[in-house]
Amino acid sequence: MSNSIWCFENVNLFQILCPHKLKQYQKDHFEGFKKGDVIYFPDDSSKSIFMVSKGKVKIVSYSQEGEEIVKAILGKGEIFGEKALLGEDKRDDYALACTEPTELCPMKLPDMYELMRQNEKFGLSIYKLIGFRIKKMERRFEALLHKDVKTRLCDFLKEMADEKGIESGSEVIVNHFFTQKDFADLIGTKRETVTRLFNELKQDGIIDYTRKEIRIRGVENL
Amino acid sequence: MSNSIWCFENVNLFQILCPHKLKQYQKDHFEGFKKGDVIYFPDDSSKSIFMVSKGKVKIVSYSQEGEEIVKAILGKGEIFGEKALLGEDKRDDYALACTEPTELCPMKLPDMYELMRQNEKFGLSIYKLIGFRIKKMERRFEALLHKDVKTRLCDFLKEMADEKGIESGSEVIVNHFFTQKDFADLIGTKRETVTRLFNELKQDGIIDYTRKEIRIRGVENL
């Protein structure tokens, strides 16, 4: 299990980006958000990128018809707003705090570029992270195109197990902060279907689901 | 109608990337591919990015089950392989020539970085292009999630009209090189459904479809 949250490709993003450690960025770099607070709106100018230092952030946009598109749900140590680095001048989605309190390390674009210049390895790993985001999106797209809901859920669980699972004997434990609605949004289905599937997997003895953790008995069975 | 193919954000990518104009890159920069030729395979190392100078290139990958995922179909002036700039070391998809002859302007990564250093505006516009690719993928994803097939097809036609349509009186003419199977792959449906829908739109007098061009009577009707 790669600890890809804190450490990305051997570069500790958190340490570099998290302001508490860096005197010169100490002011104004620590913001408390309440549940439901909007961190940025579409059409806000893309001046910063952010790292979640506490809580849970949801990146969403809305279709004409007002349906929600969940692009990502991010926890501690994860980065968002990174499209600003690709010449985006206005945000095209919402970033919403969805726990209380949610805390962020914002990093202004010029500061970011400065950091990237100073630390080439860091710069590279930021671009690499963008590359991974693209691939993740492509995988999601592919799944939606060709896989049925059950397969998508299982793949998603495997991914979680790989990214943040803890091995414990023959099981893998994944601590999570998702609701079943969150799962549904992320794999492109409805909440009811997720409920049904989790219970099916439970029945089959493959997983053990609670609101806080999922125990997977044999990732290969998914 | 923006001529976004040749000129991207006021930077003429073609002129910069196309080798014929640049003495120092004149060798080896002009490759002829036959229909079906593979330009790169997954796991090839990502050493170059390419611009199509003639023909049609398809970027695809395959799921476990062997189903095709069409990520893009590119024509003259369009760029692919750009994930190499994001620290990708191995390709994760196929690039296939699908016309004969297909010609490319390859650009080795170091040369590319050199060019980007020399011409900052160019460098920026390359990253911007990547940003646009991400947004395009996100739009496709959203469409798949929330829109029915007919809407997806209409949106796709609108996009084509916008990107490469020629206004002619009250109509917009879009010259294209897609088969109905291509359309199906790109909007995430089956060929038969595309056929049905094109004929439906024809019946309703909204479009006029031939293998070479589509005439749209009133893009707003789509």
Added chain:
DNA sequence: CAAAAAATGTAAGCTGCATCACATAAAGGT
């Protein structure tokens, strides 16, 4: 120009999952 291959046209039947409509349970607020 004939034959093969590729693209397009059409229709009937089936199914995965959304939708609707509630019931129960857990969490959070006061």
Added chain:
DNA sequence: ACCTTTATGTGATGCAGCTTACATTTTTTG
């Protein structure tokens, strides 16, 4: 502890579009 809100559980019903199965037309090839 009580009340409100949020999350989860479970059946009944419907339908968009996939599947399957051919027919026809257009393009390509030898």
